[in-house]
Amino acid sequence: MADRRMADRRDWTIEAVKRIEADINRSSDTHLLRHEVEGLPGIVFYFKDESTHPTGSLKHRLARSLFLFAICNGWITEGTAVVEASSGSTAVSEAYFAKLLGLPFHAVMPDETSSEKIAAIEFYGGQCHFVGDPMEIYVASRRLAEELGGHYLDQFTFAERATDWRGNNNIAESIFHQMAQEPHPVPEWIIMGAGTGGTSATIGRYIRFRHFDTRLCVVDTTNSVFYDNYTQGCRDLTIAKGSLIEGIGRPRVEPSFIPGVVDRMIKVPDAASLAAMHVLAKRLGRCPGGSTGTNFYGMCQIAAEMRARHTGGSLVTLICDAGERYRQTYFNDAWLAAQRLDIAPYAEQLTHFLACGEWCRPAL
Ligand SMILES: Cc1ncc(COP(=O)(O)O)c(C=O)c1O
Incomplete structure (x- = not known):
């Protein structure tokens, strides 16, 4: 029996x-979108569009x-x-x-x-x-x-352990494969937020395993402990408030977040993330979600530093999901006002930067 x-x-x-x-066999890979910016000659942005999966996200x-x-x-x-x-x-x-x-x-x-x-x-x-x-x-x-x-x-x-980080067409392998015929096939940086930390762990491990020169930058949100864990080393950090940017930023250091594979972290204010999301929506002609805004703000900050050093190359980030999921919130002016989020200064900062390459302080 x-x-x-x-x-x-x-x-x-x-x-x-x-x-x-069989479901995998019916699926296709997600696109890597190339995006040139008028104010940033020599630097090319790439967006791995994870919103096109059947369930809409990475x-x-x-x-x-x-x-x-x-x-x-x-x-x-x-x-x-x-x-x-x-x-x-x-x-x-x-x-x-x-x-x-x-x-x-x-x-x-x-x-x-x-x-x-x-x-x-x-x-x-x-x-x-x-x-x-x-x-x-x-x-x-x-x-x-x-x-x-x-x-x-x-x-x-x-x-971090359920994903095959060495290959099997994981997200990192797919990015490097899709970059192969670009003028700068090895990105200077890959920029990504952390929710579980699983995606950044896969990308960071794969970069090291395949000995690429690419560095990994993890962007973090206002209400999150990942950045402090990275800079201070302590794993017992907690905060009471949840992140406003759905999908990324956590109130505790999640077990799947592996700081040892991260080359740098940038803390992005929530208003900057949402401003970046709105600016990117205009540039792409369609709406990404909030965590993509966090990614894009970090990408622009790194591009500004590359420009200041007169270096060029490619930068890669992810469109984690689409903005349709956030019509009532991030794309709703009344919601933004209720959260007391003034995105205008950051939107002006980014629009100016993308037009002429000058990274000014936001007029807060
Ligand atoms: C929309 C969105 N962006 C980014 C992430 C972060 O991905 P990861 O959990 O691999 O760190 C998540 C995770 O839930 C998400 O939902």
């Missing part, structure tokens, strides 16, 4: 892996890796209720994979998660649970998984 059960379990596992492989990659990791470890099997702590994007992608595998899915998220993300999770059949304090999502997720007899995916712990 026990043998029969083990055999059924194994059949389910093999079938689940095959379903995910988290599609992570969700797939987390499910494969948990399935192959025997943590998820037929009928397992899957639970995740998320600021929303990961849960959207995980709800998609849970549906693909016929598994119940539960997302535990902060109260302020955008209504568009909640709708997307529900669209794939997921259930949403909310907590007031962003630090509560971990305990609440673990508790819910125990109550349901299910599995807590725990992206914040497992993101």
